[in-house]
Amino acid sequence: MKIAIIGPGIMSIPPNGWGSVETIIWKHKLELEKRNHQVTIYNTKNLDEVASSVNNTHFDFIHCHYDAFADELCRKIHKPFCLTSHWGEIKEQAAWDVHGGWWNPIFQGMLKCRG
Numbered sequence: 001m002k003i004a005i006i007g008p009g010i011m012s013i014p015p016n017g018w019g020s021v022e023t024i025i026w027k028h029k030l031e032l033e034k035r036n037h038q039v040t041i042y043n044t045k046n047l048d049e050v051a052s053s054v055n056n057t058h059f060d061f062i063h064c065h066y067d068a069f070a071d072e073l074c075r076k077i078h079k080p081f082c083l084t085s086h087w088g089e090i091k092e093q094a095a096w097d098v099h100g101g102w103w104n105p106i107f108q109g110m111l112k113c114r115g
Contacts, residue, residue, distance in 0.1 A: 001037045001038070001060040001061055002037070002038045002040075002057075002058060002059050002060050002061075003032060003037055003038065003039045003040070003059060003060065003061045003062075003063070004039075004040050004042060004054055004057070004059045004061070004062045004063070004081075005025055005028060005029065005039060005040070005041045005042070005063050005065060006041075006042045006043075006050055006054075006062070006063065006064040006065060006066065006069065006073070006081075007021065007022065007025050007041060007042065007043035007065055007066060008021060008043070008045075008065070008066035008068070008069070009043050009044040009045035009046070009066075010045070012043075013025050013026050013041055013043045014026045021065055021066070022043075024065070025041060025043075025065055026041075029041055040057075040059075042054070047069060047072050047073060047076060048076065050073070050076075050077075051073065051076035051077050054077050054079065054081075055076075055077060055078050055079065059079070061082070062077070062079060062080070062081035062082065063081065063082045063083075063084065064081055064082070064083045064084065065084045066084075067083060067084065067085035070083055070085075
C-alpha cells in the first residue's frame with residue numbers, strides 16, 4: 001500500500017529527542033516499511049502544500065495525526081482520510097469545553113467533515 005501520514009509540523013520527524021506524536025509517526029513509518037508498504041510523511045504547518053501533494057498523489061490510505069488540522073484539511077483534501085485525536089470524547093459534547101472551549105471547533109469540524 002501507499003500510505004500518507006500527516007504530522008503537525010511542530011516537531012522534527014524522525015524525533016531528535018523525547019516526544020510522543022513524532023515518535024508514534026516515525027515508528028509507524030518504520031514498521032509499515034518493514035511490511036513492504038511505501039510511506040510518505042508530511043510534517044509541515046503549510047496545509048496548502050500538504051493538500052496539493054496528497055490530492056495529486058495516489059495513496060491507498062491517508063492518516064492525519066493532528067486533530068487541529070481536521071477542519072481545514074476536510075476542505076482541502078478531496079479524498080477520504082483517517083484522523084487521530086488525542087481527545088476521545090467526540091460524542092461527549094460536555095468534554096468539548098476543556099481549555100475554555102478551544103477544542104469545540106475541532107470536534108465540530110471533525111463531525112462536519114464528511115457528514
